[in-house]
Amino acid sequence: MVEMVIRLEDESLLAPLRRVIKSLSGIAEVLVRREVKLKAKGEVYTRQLARINELAELENDWDDNGALPIGKKVIKNLKQLLEKSEDSDLREWVIFPDINGTILLENKSGDATISVGNTEFSFVSKKIKGSNEKIKTDSLLKVIRKING
Numbered sequence: 327m328v329e330m331v332i333r334l335e336d337e338s339l340l341a342p343l344r345r346v347i348k349s350l351s352g353i354a355e356v357l358v359r360r361e362v363k364l365k366a367k368g369e370v371y372t373r374q375l376a377r378i379n380e381l382a383e384l385e386n387d388w389d390d391n392g393a394l395p396i397g398k399k400v401i402k403n404l405k406q407l408l409e410k411s412e413d414s415d416l417r418e419w420v421i422f423p424d425i426n427g428t429i430l431l432e433n434k435s436g437d438a439t440i441s442v443g444n445t446e447f448s449f450v451s452k453k454i455k456g457s458n459e460k461i462k463t464d465s466l467l468k469v470i471r472k473i474n475g
Contacts, residue, residue: 370413377421378404384423394427399444404429406463407442407470415470431470438473442466449473 334340340358347356382401387393408416422430424441431440438451447466451473 368413370417371408371411374408374416374419374421375405378408378429381421381423381429388423389425391425393423393425396423396429397427397444400427400429400442403442403444403447403463403466407466410463410467411470415467415474418474419470433473440466440469 332343334343344356344358347353378401381396382398384393384395386395388395404421418434419431420434422432424430428444429442431442432438438449438453440447440449446460447469449469451469453475454469454472
């Protein structure tokens with residue numbers, strides 16, 4: 327088997343080129359791979375990711391009082407938030423485990439707390455009205471940015 331790589335600068339050429347290639351005899355499959363340019367991550371990202379990974383390792387009864395380990399989906403939700411955020415978004419936030427298997431984010435000034443669960447997050451803040459919402463990374467990031475002011 328032989329592979330051929332074609333780099334396109336104009337993505338609009340992809341569909342017609344794919345049709346032409348598929349029309350040729352002997353073509354097993356046509357795969358498309360897009361380059362994803364990752365933005366540079368700063369020290370806040372590195373610090374928060376290390377903390378999230380540390381909390382992911384907590385086992386059952388981590389507080390010697392029956393606390394649940396942090397849920398895998400909760401960890402995934404937080405990592406997705408971290409990927410979408412800028413360093414300035416999470417610079418003033420501290421991450422804590424909660425005994426029910428969720429994560430608490432608290433801003434350093436102590437006037438806002440966000441609880442991140444498997445499918446929902448809730449928050450209390452002096453700056454904006456708190457609520458309970460379905461987990462959507464963009465919604466969570468929007469709340470953090472509003473609280474940050």
